[in-house]
Amino acid sequence: MNAIDATDRHIKSTDGPPPSLLAIILDTNPHAWAHLSSILPLSKAVASLLVFINAHLASGNANEVAVIASHSQRTHWLYPTPTLPTPHSTSTSNGHDANGTVPENANKYRPFAVIETAILSNLTTLLNSTTASSLSATSTTQISGALSTALSYISKSHIRHSPVDPTINDHSTITTPDTDGILGQQRVSLTSRILILSVSGDLANQYIPVMNAIFAAQRQRIPIDILKLAGDTVLLQQACDATGGIYMAPESPQGLLQYLMMGFLPDATARRALVLPSAGSVDFRAACFCHRKVVDIGYVCSVCLSIFCIPSLPDSKCLTCDSHLSLSTTLTVTPALIPRKKKKRKRGPGESATPAGSSTPAPGSGTPTHS
Amino acid sequence: MSEASTSYKKQDGKLLVSRDGRTVSWKPNAPSTSPLTIAVSEITNLQQTPEKSAKVSIKIVVQRPSASGAENHTFAFTSATAARAEQVAITSLLRKSIEAARAQNGSTPVPAADDGGGPSAAMAIAQAVSAGARAEDNMFDDGRLMSNTDLQKSLLNANPALRQRFDQALREKPDTITISQFSAQFWAARVHLLRAHAVEKSQSQGTYNVLSEVKPKNVDGTTRLNLSKEQIQLIFNQHPLVKKVYNENVPQLSEMEFWSRFFVSRLFKKLKGEKITETDSTDPKLDRYLNFEEEAERTRQLVMAHVPHFIDLEGNEQNHSQRQGNRPDWTMQPNTNERVPILRVLNSMSEKMLADVTPTDADPHAPSGIDEETYKELQLRDLQRGASDNRIMLKIKDQGQFFSGEQDARGSSSASLYAKRTPDQVLSTIQKDFKTISTNDKHAGGLNLESTIGVQEDSDSEEDERSKTKTRVGSKFTRTAATAQIMGAIRQRHLHTDDYLSSSSISSADQAAKLGLGPTVFESLVMTHNTTVEFLHYFWTVFLSGDPDRAGEAQKLVETLDKSLDRISAVAKTAENERMQKIEKSKKQVDDYMQRTGKRRKFDPNSIKGGARAVTDMMTPLVLAIKTATEKYRRAYELQMAQIAQLQNMV
Known part of the structure; x- marks a missing residue:
């Protein structure tokens, strides 16, 4: 039955735009939100996000959404709720006691209410389970984990949406061609994108996993959009640039909903026809592997491409792969600017007169006299 | 003239500079004393008597690779009539040869001549011979391309944009930098273009059917x-x-x-x-x-x-065994x-x-017949033992181990911001705030999004004015600000997107018009930009060479870069004048309109684009680059001056 359903969807997609999956990563770093609370409280931000999600779902019948919280020490699914079966398959009108039940409201489109309830209850759970001790350990967020979760969810959805669903048919012969990305264009009729609502800085120490996630997204042609409410920008801006997403750092965060609606609503299909509001310059600097500092000039291992911020490595060996890496030759030569003065001193007498000095000038600089 | 009669160690003889400029030799007139030969590459110094002195002689200081100390050879010119002329000729010839020898030895002349122990003449010749044999391979060698002026000229002729850039930069270069120095620098950054051009030129069309x-x-x-x-x-x-x-x-x-x-x-x-x-x-x-x-x-x-x-x-x-009972093979037969x-x-x-066609991938002088490749093809590889594995194992260490200790020691920018609140306060703030949306779902049938997001369509600006002290989330004011920011970003992107999507089709005049600049101003801006980039490139090469001989060059280049700043501001000035004229014109139109109709038309001078601001906007990165360069130069210069002063004080 499900198989027939999937085929049906595929046929539908041929005459309209393909369904679009929006994976939202909400940075729920409590430190940052507490800091922002006077300007834009988390509750308002979540409400804006819910409106945005509704808009996304409303703009296409088959559109889907996934929401992941990137918390201070872990990532947490907000929607769909992972352990329980997804609400719309169990939403029989029984009971008001369970956490996942949807309140009845005649003025609300039911799928919207389902998602809203799930997100709010999961977020409540997450915040209630956060302890003060876990907060004091770190001041940033697990953005790399959230990105990986989003990517794997998207990839799973792609498989689910492909006309022949290998998870249902259980034909191992079909799963094998599915694993390589070749048929991404032919058979998978789902366009995906990731939106990160980021409030934390200090992401440089997750440089490597984030970079890996960026490259994975780039390969799967998944644009990563960033809405940066606070914090430094180094890494995430590169994510946008590499994947062709939209980067936006709002000057007035109170207008969050307007930013979301204007900047981030169009999906990949619509974006082909639009001029995207991306910032002009991108900070392309990388973080070094040895101190996680963002470097202007770094040194790169020729074998494993690790980046180091200092040329003096212990034993002249790459820290990551142990291959010989002598960076002493890459040291920039100290500019020699002073000998110019020496030269001048010498040129002086040579120009004025020709005293019979037996000084030894710099070779090749002239032919002074000797007696 | 490469020969002069001189006396060496009180013996009369002839001083000769060989035609190829590799050696200087002295041959005695009387065969009793032994002749002397000096390789030019070993000469470290050359001195001469003052022009007005009666005695005419030169001293050649030689550092032989085998010997530790330097040798001095003094030759007195003995010609009664033309001693001075001979000396001048010999010295200038020698100087040229020495320079040539140094140039061959690379950019670090002194050490190469000293301890490099310059390869013996025989070896040098052998190298020259083998180089001749491989002339084909070396045709695209950097050095060869750089010295091939004909090729450079032909490339400049083929590429007008490059020619323009070259000419412009040549015109504005500091006077102390010679043309050859400049062109060497110019081409050093463009060897790939030269190589491509050389390859292109060496292609020829083959025969056709x-x-x-x-x-x-x-x-x-x-x-x-x-x-x-x-x-x-x-x-x-x-x-x-x-x-x-x-x-x-x-x-x-x-x-x-x-x-x-x-x-x-x-x-x-x-x-x-x-x-x-x-x-x-x-x-x-x-x-x-x-x-x-x-x-x-x-x-x-x-x-x-x-x-x-x-x-x-x-x-x-001939060789197939079908005659010995195998069925005739019907494939692989000429028919x-x-x-x-x-x-x-x-x-x-x-x-x-x-x-x-002469094959390019094979050595034309290789012996014909079966070659190595074909021989290997004939071998039965399946019967051979597998070659030993010569791959290098790559051991990746867990990266976590070498920075885990650093993580919390790092004082981050946001950590200090967050430090104002204790974790408990943070939690209570967040949880309290979040309760406002999560609790009301039980009775009201879910969250009332409309009221929560704070957007009130009927709110007017007055209401916003009142709440201006603390801008409310979702107020009209903030939404307008957001729209303005996004539209600004889109406009900026649009400006940039167009010129790289269709850079070939869009003319510079169109681009200039978009920015509100006249085509001539835009052209001169492009030229200024090009030459300045050229000089910046030159500057960094010299600055980072660490070569004391080029210190003068670096100083001159800094001056040139300063001049570039003036040039940019000059362009900005012309652009501003242009804009002023436009504004005047528009104002006049408005006035005319008012006189004709009696109605006043709104005119905003800011609507006229271009002018100095457009120029400065475009040139900001370049100006920043110039400032960085000069700043670095000054700092390094001052530091070294201080060091020198310190040294002198100690002496």
Whole structure:
């Protein structure tokens, strides 16, 4: 039955735009939100996000959404709720006691209410389970984990949406061609994108996993959009640039909903026809592997491409792969600017007169006299 | 003049500078003393007596690679009449040779001459010989490309944009930098262009299939044929049979008649690979040769090519074991299948054309016959032992281990911000805030999004004015600000997107108009930008070379960069004047309109784009780059000055 359903969807997609999956990563770093609370409280931000999600779902019948919280020490699914079966398959009108039940409201489109309830209850759970001790350990967020979760969810959805669903048919012969990305264009009729609502800085120490996630997204042609409410920008801006997403750092965060609606609503299909509001310059600097500092000039291992911020490595060996890496030759030569003065001193007498000095000038600089 | 009579150690003799400028030698007039030869590359210093002194002599200081100390050789010029002239000639020649020798040894002259122990003459010669043999390979060598002025000139002629940039930069270069220094610098950054140009120039068109190119044209009812001399030559070359036919028939037939008959004959069709049909006209003379072709071609092919054994079908005939009971192999047999003649003709044509081309991937002087590659091909590799694995194992260590300790020690920018609140406060703030949306879902049938997001469509600006002290989330004011920011970003992106999507099609004038600049201003801005980038490039090369001899250059370049700033502001000024004129014009129009109609029309001078601001906007990165360069220079300069001063104080 499900198989027939999937085929049906595929046929539908041929005459309209393909369904679009929006994976939202909400940075729920409590430190940052507490800091922002006077300007834009988390509750308002979540409400804006819910409106945005509704808009996304409303703009296409088959559109889907996934929401992941990137918390201070872990990532947490907000929607769909992972352990329980997804609400719309169990939403029989029984009971008001369970956490996942949807309140009845005649003025609300039911799928919207389902998602809203799930997100709010999961977020409540997450915040209630956060302890003060876990907060004091770190001041940033697990953005790399959230990105990986989003990517794997998207990839799973792609498989689910492909006309022949290998998870249902259980034909191992079909799963094998599915694993390589070749048929991404032919058979998978789902366009995906990731939106990160980021409030934390200090992401440089997750440089490597984030970079890996960026490259994975780039390969799967998944644009990563960033809405940066606070914090430094180094890494995430590169994510946008590499994947062709939209980067936006709002000057007035109170207008969050307007930013979301204007900047981030169009999906990949619509974006082909639009001029995207991306910032002009991108900070392309990388973080070094040895101190996680963002470097202007770094040194790169020729074998494993690790980046180091200092040329003096212990034993002249790459820290990551142990291959010989002598960076002493890459040291920039100290500019020699002073000998110019020496030269001048010498040129002086040579120009004025020709005293019979037996000084030894710099070779090749002239032919002074000797007696 | 490379010879002068001199005395050395009180002996009369002749001082000679060899023609290739490699050695200086002194030969005594009397054979009793031994002659002296000095390699130019070993000379470390050259001194001469003052011009007004009566005695004319030069001193050559030599550092031999084997000896530790320097040797001095003093030659006094003995010519009664022209001693001074001879000395000048010899010194200038020597100086030139020394410079040439240094240039060969690379950019670090002194150490190379000193401890590099300059390769012995014999070795140098050997190297020169082997270099000659590999001249083909080295044709695209950096050094060779850099010294090839003809190539550079031809590239400049072929690429007007590059020429413009070159000329402009040449005009504005500081005077102390010589043209040769400048052009060396200029080309050093563009060796790849030179190489591409050299490769392009060395390409030549090969032969083509003539018979298919020659097509009779129908002009005014009569068929005409245009056949050039080269084409006839090529036909003879590609089809020896035609040559044979021509030789045997042309005295009898006229040349014109021969060719016109040939191009309608069956022979022609056959050579082209077309099928011969019954309706084709017959030609008693040419048709005789229809069957000739095969054998003639065969022999030529056999003579021409050396076929490696493993693809040699003739060889199969002799070596194959079918006579010993195996079934005859029906594949891999040469046959005279006439069903698809075009394939055979095309194949043999390609073969012939390829045979005319000198192979570029093989050494033309290598011995013919079986080569290493073919020999290896013949070996039965399956029977050999596997080669030992020479891969290098890559051991990746867990990266976490070498920075885990750093993580919390790092004082981050946001950590200090967050430190204002204790974790408990943070939690309570967040949880309290979040309760406002999560609790009311029980009774109200879910969250009322409309009220939560704070957007009130009927709110007017007055209401916003009141709450301006603390801007409310979702107020009209903030939404307008957001819209403005996004639209600004889109506009900026639009400006940039256009010029890289269709950079070739969009003219610079269009681009200039978009920015509100006149085409001339825009052009000069582009030129200024180009030359400044050129100088910046030059500056960093010199600055980072660490070569004291180039310190003067660096100083001059800094001055030039400062001048570049002036040039930019000059362009900005012209742009501003231009804009002012536009504003005046618009104002006048507004005034005219008012006089005519009595109505006042709004005019905003800010609506006129361009001017100094457009220029400065565009040039900000460049100005920043210049400032960084000069700043770095000044700091390094001051530091070194201080060091020198310290040293002098100590002395």
